[in-house]
Amino acid sequence: MIARSPLRVAVVGAGPAGIYAGGILTELVPGVRVDVIERLPTPYGLVRYGVSPDHPKIKKIIDSLHIMLDHPGVRLLGNVDVGTDVTVEELRAHYDAVILATGATRDVPFDVPGADLPGSFGAADFVSWYDSHPDVPRQWPLRARSVAVIGAGNVALDVTRMLIRHPRSLTHTDISDNVEAAFAKNTIEDIHVFARRGPVDVRFSPGELRELGELEDVDVIVDPADVVRDQHVERMTRQFAPRRLVMASFERWAQIPADERTAARRVHFHFYRAPAQVLGTDRVEGLRTQCTVPDGYGHVNPSDIYEDHPVQAVYRAVGYASSPVPGVPFDPVHRTVPHTRGAVLDSGEQVPGLYVTGWIKRGPVGLIGATKSDARETIETLLGDVQQRPAVSGRRARSVDALLAERGVQVVDWRGWTRIDAAERELGAARGRERTKIVDRDLMTRFGAGTTTTLVPAPLEAVEP
The missing domain is CATH 3.50.50.60 (FAD/NAD(P)-binding domain)
Structure with a gap:
């Protein structure tokens, strides 16, 4: 299924569900522009922050996710909290479609x-x-x-x-x-x-x-x-x-x-x-x-x-369990967003231009394979819908960058993430391992922004006094 281009889509959440949704869009829609918006300065969601560190083989899924995020039609906008730094309503006004993939944490x-x-x-x-x-x-x-x-x-x-x-x-x-x-x-x-x-x-x-x-x-x-x-x-x-x-x-x-x-x-x-x-x-x-x-x-x-x-x-x-996204319908019993094949519903009526995928769509069940098929269902619904609506202008979509800049949001883009990645690998090499995670958010953000290149390892203090 092919939609007219240029199509501009915002994906909220840079875990597997969101990245797969962006990857499927780049496969199906020539010229599509996908902005993956992530609350943390780092991508990969529960693959990075939910897989036990003694299971490095499972984390190899990051290799394929890396390829999708590195696609020329995809941008990473990290360190952006949807609901605080920018609202869902503002995203809907600047993109042809918004896909929520915020998971369950x-x-x-x-x-x-x-x-x-x-x-x-x-x-x-x-x-x-x-x-x-x-x-x-x-x-x-x-x-x-x-x-x-x-x-x-x-x-x-x-x-x-x-x-x-x-x-x-x-x-x-x-x-x-x-x-x-x-x-x-x-x-x-x-x-x-x-x-x-x-x-x-x-x-x-x-x-x-x-x-x-x-x-x-x-x-x-x-x-x-x-x-x-x-x-x-x-x-x-x-x-x-x-x-x-x-x-x-x-x-x-x-x-x-x-x-x-x-x-x-x-x-x-x-x-x-x-x-x-x-x-x-x-x-x-x-x-x-x-x-x-x-x-x-x-x-x-x-x-x-x-x-x-x-x-x-x-x-x-x-x-x-999933958390509600401000401004988005939420079912508190099932802890998911109401939808039909990925199209968000509000009191039974479809919300134009708003979609959902991953655990916030279907609950915290299923493995990576289910995440892929789930994302494809949502994308197919989205592409069928956008053919019936006029496109949002490219100028309005790009103005999200200016909106975040005006609000003083320090966005960590793909190049910023690669700087964080390199710093963690450097820290790991000093300890004889592949990587040591940086846990300080401010330090990660400064690496992502390119305002520091100095690693100051945290002292080995960890338990309550």
Whole structure:
């Protein structure tokens, strides 16, 4: 499908969803001009700030995203906060179309008594911290010896793996100095992972689960009673290879004799345990769980049996949620923008020139492949619509630059990002690694603007006094 050109489109969000949308536009529309507007001084979204630093292979997706952003028809406008520096309404007035791809970066609310106690953390906040996000606190308290992780997906595994790793195994990663210093003082001994259903129903990737069992000086402990097979387990392991591999890992760990578990750190998996209350007065002192009973068909029912687990911290990995974009309709229940095939709806009526893609469109589900197909659906809707509307003039589209300049916004463009990238690589080379992230936003912005070329590494201070 080809639209008339020149077509000018603003994409809000420089994560995979936004970059793929821009890339598809450059494929389908000769001469299209795409401005990718990003709140941070750096692109790549959750690939940069949501993938664990000990998984560098996954971050290789940045290579393909780099190519799309480096396209001559695409501009990066980083360090621009839509809703503060410029409004969606102003963007709609200056572009033929605006695509929102702002993702999901917050934790889903956790409605359990005591969830707000000090020592109870959302996984999204923790991931942002250890991924050196510039907008989160530099410090993180890693004083707990026993920790509970609530969740049965890969984020729960990421949190568990990063907490339980010995710090020497992180020296080759791209973590910033403050994160490295914090993990060096980590006092963790035991992590208890709680899942409401059984071992065959978790959403762990087989490879990531297996990796947990391969960590140096870490034992994985599973209660044999939790891996007893019923008709549901047999059915799922016959039909789905990933479930079969996951179940095999749990069964293998359940068979390890207690006297062979000699590691200094341990991960305990607890199945059929639903969180009921975070215990404590002034801070977290434990987690109370309610035992659940499987019905043989993949569902569980609550029992009247409760268990208390003494822990000093709780990490809630129960899902990500999108945030509203000022001036844009938002469904607070599903935490997405209402739409039809990517076209934004307001009270059931289409908002002219406004579209959505990625997790803010469909919720935080699916991998990179789903992001591509999702972006293509939105672009096809957009191109069908713009053929029915007059184009916004090129002069008006270019005036967004003047608007941001008048407001004193220090825009970090593509060349600015390459300067930040080079500085991080230089900082990493000094430590014998590929990259060390710069966590200070002001320093990143000054590198991006070309107003500094001096690297002043942050002191290795990281945990609360």
